Amino acid sequence: MATFLDFEKPIAELEGKIAELRHLSDGDDMNIAEEVAKLQGKAERMLRQTYGKLTAWQKTQVARHPERPHFIDYVAGLVTDYVPLAGDRNFADDKAILGGLARFRGQPVVIMGHEKGADTTSRMRHNFGMAKPEGYRKAIRLMELAERFQLPVITLVDTPGAFPGVEAEARGQAEAIARSIEACLKLQVPLISAIIGEGGSGGAIALAAANHIIMLEHSVYSVISPEGCASILWRSGEQARDAAEALKLTSEDLRSLGVIDEIVAEPLGGAHRGKPQIIDGLSEAIDRALQRFSGMSGLDIRDQRRDKFLEMGRQGLSS
């Protein structure tokens, strides 16, 4: 059963009607087939209209869509020979951040990212993609492994943010995030990041201080959630819509601010309506990015990353 977002209601109604008609016909009723084709055309037009002008708040909802492809889906489609690796060698294996060795188009890489989970059980297991210190420390460990064997690193970012909890604080949540950012910035192998859903604050940048930063078209990336921002600056969570606009968290905004390098287009109606297409699109983008850095020296790769971040924000909106 597909999940529809609030603003997709008219589309949901049409698709419901289509399913009903299909159920009625045994397949060779010409009148019904014609009607179905007509409705399908209409549904697609509505989808195109709606998705052609999504607001920042609507994009936030698409980015959080329960059926949006997650890390596990991308790993299944992007790489082969995936060897999942576990743990920070110190405290635990944090399943909010997964990662391991794999081949990307034949080339060995380290791939890692946040996993939110797809149903109640797996969401609990992955803590909704909110990592604790051991998660960031696992990420650091995997980056160091990549460095040692000169493997490029691919990170897929999809998190509401770092987990806010007593245990996480006691084990040094801030320190773990800081070290993970530092590990990204020190790497002398290419680091390619893609924001595939929600890029939530410190928990996101911990894996995304990269040479090349990709955003999927309807992903969002922000210093604070629209709800959190609204409750502080508007003193009411109700204004999340306004906060989403003001925060400039869409892929287009971030590209014009010079914070990301590339946007990968999503299939009509969002990544969840065409998993093979979005995986192909992302694969192409990662491949192009990796080629850009092949043959560069380790120090040049590191310096490209540092210079890129140092330049950020020295201009305002370019539009």
Next chain:
Amino acid sequence: MSWLTNFVRPKIRALVRKAEVPDNLWDKCGACGQMIFHRELEANLRVCPHCGHHMRVGVKRRLELLFDGGTYERAELPAVPLDPLRFRDRKKYTERLKEAQAKTDEQDAIVVASGTIGGLKVVAAAFNFDFMGGSMGVAVGEGLVKAAEIAVRDRAAMIAIPASGGARMQEGILSLMQMPRSVIAVDRVKEAGLPFIVLLTDPTTGGVSASFAMLGDIHISEPGAVIGFAGARVIEETIREKLPEGFQRAEYLLDHGIVDLVVARKDLPAELARIIGLLTRQMPGAVVPAPLAGGNSGGK
């Protein structure tokens, strides 16, 4: 998510505090409730003489208290684009900036200063909590980058002194980008073989704690300072249980191995000189205390 409490609490405190008070006024200690003669409190470096509670101290006084004789040279900081997002909530960000500038007579929430502590060369990057809660936006990031550049150029130790609720929300994603930018800055100091010391003051939370502030060679904190990533109220709302006693206070972080030393305000210059001397194989001279508040010492 994590900035909620950090922004709300300072606002309440700001009402309690006052910028300028005549000589005959009294202050109330926020910890033990005792009344303290204002001049006595200032002479005691804004530390309660009854219970030892360390109250917040303004950025200029902070720097005076650290540097030899209370004197230092302020660095010129690069101009940054104002309001890069054209942000507006109930009020325009440009207005909030103007108000903060008028209130503090500063351009933004950081001051970069060079001088000596115990005769040893130091560059300090100190946050100004009175300026929008010390929040970190592009200007603060540029200040940290500049401080690191000066430290490397002058072969000086760098001391970062955060006093911040975290990111400057009104600069959106660009405030988040100050986390990697500040990390690059301090890594350059470390790569040059120079000490990078963090003096954690109340409060150090959010994106500030989760970047340069947790990457010091040495972490020193003032007693009682709140240091952590997530705000206490956000955590309470998430886990729905009471927080442990002293949670996210300096002493708690010392117990959990996250800070090295908790040092009383009056002992900071000597302790910093000792550490920098040891790390750089130098013998510090005596530290020269700053004159009492209200003198004409300090930045030019």
